[in-house]
Amino acid sequence: MPISHGLLELKEHSEIEIKDLFLKARAIKNSQRRKTPEFFGLTAALLFFESSTRTRFSFETACARLGVYPLILSGAEGTSLIKGESIEDTILNLKSMNPEVFIVRCGDGFDLRQIAQQTGKVFINAGWGMHGHPTQALLDCFCWQEYVSNIRGKKLLIVGDIKHSRVAASHRELAQILGYEVAFCGPASFLPQTAGPIVFEKLSEGLQWADAVMALRVQLERHQTKMTLDQYVANYQLNPKTIQGLSSSALIFHPGPVNYGIELDLSILKDSRCRILNQVEHGVWLRQALLQVILEESL
Numbered sequence: 178m179p180i181s182h183g184l185l186e187l188k189e190h191s192e193i194e195i196k197d198l199f200l201k202a203r204a205i206k207n208s209q210r211r212k213t214p215e216f217f218g219l220t221a222a223l224l225f226f227e228s229s230t231r232t233r234f235s236f237e238t239a240c241a242r243l244g245v246y247p248l249i250l251s252g253a254e255g256t257s258l259i260k261g262e263s264i265e266d267t268i269l270n271l272k273s274m275n276p277e278v279f280i281v282r283c284g285d286g287f288d289l290r291q292i293a294q295q296t297g298k299v300f301i302n303a304g305w306g307m308h309g310h311p312t313q314a315l316l317d318c319f320c321w322q323e324y325v326s327n328i329r330g331k332k333l334l335i336v337g338d339i340k341h342s343r344v345a346a347s348h349r350e351l352a353q354i355l356g357y358e359v360a361f362c363g364p365a366s367f368l369p370q371t372a373g374p375i376v377f378e379k380l381s382e383g384l385q386w387a388d389a390v391m392a393l394r395v396q397l398e399r400h401q402t403k404m405t406l407d408q409y410v411a412n413y414q415l416n417p418k419t420i421q422g423l424s425s426s427a428l429i430f431h432p433g434p435v436n437y438g439i440e441l442d443l444s445i446l447k448d449s450r451c452r453i454l455n456q457v458e459h460g461v462w463l464r465q466a467l468l469q470v471i472l473e474e475s476l
């Protein structure tokens with residue numbers, strides 16, 4: 178499926194398509210014009226059935242800059258979901274208003290692929306349970322390549338709650354396409370059961386290996402683990418002491434939201450290698466490029 182027809186999982190897309198998307202995002206980044214309202218009068222349905230700050234506002238900003246009107250559903254409050262209407266029926270009704278694209282965040286219990294097929298509309302996965310978060314992985318790599326030119330062969334260490342992370346799941350797919358290496362680091366109960374990337378038990382060893390490190394939010398609410406936060410902080414927190422072995426040219430990422438004091442010490446934000454807020458900035462350009470590719474097809 179070409180990316181202009183939707184983005185549910187990265188494994189369905191090619192290196193050529195993704196690199197083309199990065200080129201478009203870079204052109205937007207380098208453009209002096211903040212607004213390109215070429216899609217005035219079109220609508221995009223932003224349906225966030227689960228909470229979001231970065232992804233929702235990033236897509237809203239991208240829509241505003243393109244002249245697309247965002248139809249926003251943010252949680253059940255104020256909608257007929259609280260009267261018992263299903264997500265599926267909500268989407269079917271909105272389809273009758275004919276938005277050009279659906280941008281959806283939902284849980285694992287909802288079948289995004291099935292509704293995309295049923296409606297025949299273009300869908301973007303804006304964070305689907307633990308399946309994946311493709312635009313996050315794309316913006317991470319777009320941001321990364323803007324600092325290192327070429328990420329092929331580079332090494333990304335993902336630290337923390339990998340088992341429950343849709344971001345880690347999307348990086349596993351994207352690494353296969355773009356040719357960077359992914360390794361995981363965390364306590365055994367935070368790691369996926371499936372075979373795959375290299376695993377570092379010790380943070381210090383992983384950091385020595387890495388060209389970039391991405392910390393993830395600890396989702397203790399999802400674990401049956403006996404590990405306490407104190408143990409996690411002692412063994413896996415990124416702070417000035419633990420990152421001493423990280424190369425001076427390596428970059429530090431986090432998809433957000435960050436629990437400062439747990440997976441990251443607040444002082445990391447001041448580290449010259451930290452790119453957390455740059456990720457957010459690049460996310461708007463990347464999402465603007467993605468919407469542009471999709472909307473050009475619908476004109």
Ligand code: CP
Nearest residue numbers: 229230231232432433
């Ligand atoms: N990175 C990310 O998806 O953040 P939000 O949950 O705030 O959208």
